[in-house]
Amino acid sequence: MTLRExxxxxxxxxxxxxxxxAVERLIGRYRAVAPARDPILARPADVLAYATYRMPATYAAVQHALTQAVAAGLGSISTVADLGGxxxxxAWAAAQIWPSLDRVTVLEQVPEALDLGRRLVSGADLPPITxxxxxxxxPVPEADLVTVSYVLSELTAQQQADVVARAQxxxxxxxxxxxPGTPDGHRRILAARxxxxxxxxxxxxxxxxxxxxPLAERDWCHFSARVNRSALHRKVKGGELSHEDEKFSYILAVPSAVGGEPAARVVRHPQKRKGLVELQLCRPDGSAGREIVSKRQGPAYKAARDLEWGDAWPPAD
Ligand SMILES: C[S@@+](CC[C@H](N)C(=O)[O-])C[C@H]1O[C@@H](n2cnc3c(N)ncnc32)[C@H](O)[C@@H]1O
Known part of the structure; x- marks a missing residue:
């Protein structure tokens, strides 16, 4: 069974x-970006509304980040703890990347969210979830990977620092x-970084x-993941388009360097024109800027034609 089903x-x-x-109310509340004294997902209706409009997008964003981390040399992961999960x-996204995970632990303050999460996975072929x-x-149980997704905006600055320290x-x-891939969301990611x-x-x-x-002053670093919208998603969120693009900022950090020489990161949609690809890159030397890859560069041009926003450049072999 898929998440959509x-x-x-x-x-x-x-x-x-x-x-x-309920979705409209939640969108308004999350747009306010203010610490929550009481849980925002206060009622079962809020929890179901949140799940229907946000889970596919969160899934896509987490899947993107983990895919890029694996490509950059993050080895196999056996256990995951998800704070404010x-x-x-x-859990669904991590299971898609590592189907043989030993365990995912979802840690969350709202019991109705945990109950719904438990019901959603029943009948799905996922690793064990606590x-x-x-x-x-x-306390947080030790895990290979600890995740904090879309949680910081509802915490005070001190709580944001605490949750990142606890994750580490x-x-x-x-x-x-x-x-979220907004200037504000990127600022919180920079603080976590x-x-x-x-x-x-x-x-x-x-x-x-x-x-x-290098993007902190004049821009904000964010990425995009395409989310195919189900009929249910279209009904609860409005709009006719068959997809939406989830914009997000993230940081995935490790205790010590893994993989080989780091590659540059594509930080905007590559512009693909006849005979050339224009890339906006964040580079290992700490600079950011444009690079043109032209048809004359043969294999590099071919590789650049396949690049997506968020990929590494040059791609790993
Ligand atoms: C916007 S939701 C994101 C949920 C999930 N991480 C995701 O991306 O789908 C934020 C979650 O953080 C939880 N949360 C907020 N403050 C918390 C706290 N002080 N302790 C535990 N969980 C908290 C909320 O209850 C909510 O489920």
Whole structure:
């Protein structure tokens, strides 16, 4: 069973009008980017609404980040702990990357989110998942990879620092933090990146270096993942398009360098024109800028034609 099928099964008894109203309310609340004194996902209807409109997008963003980290040399991962894991979107994405995971632990404060997450995975071919009621400040089990996806914006600055520190102390191999791909989301990712670097960790993706972010002053580093919208998704979120592009910023850091020489990162959609590809790159020397790959460059041009926003350049063999 796919995530899309599981969501359709769960939503089948619920009025899509009520779900759409809850989605609209949640979108407004998350746009406000303000620390939440009480859980935003307060009622079961909010939890189901959140799952239907956000899980496919979160899944796509996490899958992108983990795919890039694997390409950059992150080895096999056996266990994952997901802090503020909601209804478990990260568990689905991690399982898609590493189908033979020993265990994913979803740690979340809202019991209804854990209940829905548990129901969604029933009948799906996923690794074992432990659903744990958890509040920031409580212990986190050790895991190879610790993830924090779309959580920071509802925390105070101090809580944001705490959750990143807690992720780092519990992670054996890697920490992944993901936020919306907005200037604000990127600022939170930069703070998480600085904290991880101060603790002696190294960025593996998307940054090809541990120097200052060259995009921080004039731009913001973000990526995009295409999400095919189901009929349910279109109904609850409105709009007719068969897809949407989820924009996100992320940092995946590791305790010490892995892989070979870091490659540059493509930080915008490559512009593909007749006989040339124009790339915007973040480079291992800490600079960012344009590179033109022309047809005269033969195999490099062929490789550049296949590049997507967020890929490494040159690609690993
Ligand atoms: C926007 S949702 C993201 C859920 C999930 N990570 C995802 O990407 O689908 C933020 C989650 O963080 C949880 N959260 C916020 N503050 C928390 C806290 N202090 N302790 C535990 N969980 C918290 C919320 O309950 C919510 O499920």
């Amino acid at each position: 599981a969501l359709e099964r769960e939503a089948s008894g619920t009025s899509t009008v009520a779900l759409a109203a 909601g209804t478990g979107a990260t 659903w744990t009621r958890w509040r920031l400040g409580e 102390t519990s992670a054996r191999r890697a920490v992944l933090v993901i936020e 600085s904290a991880l670097l101060d603790l002696g960790w190294t960025p593996l993706a998307p940054c090809p270096h541990a120097l200052a972010c």
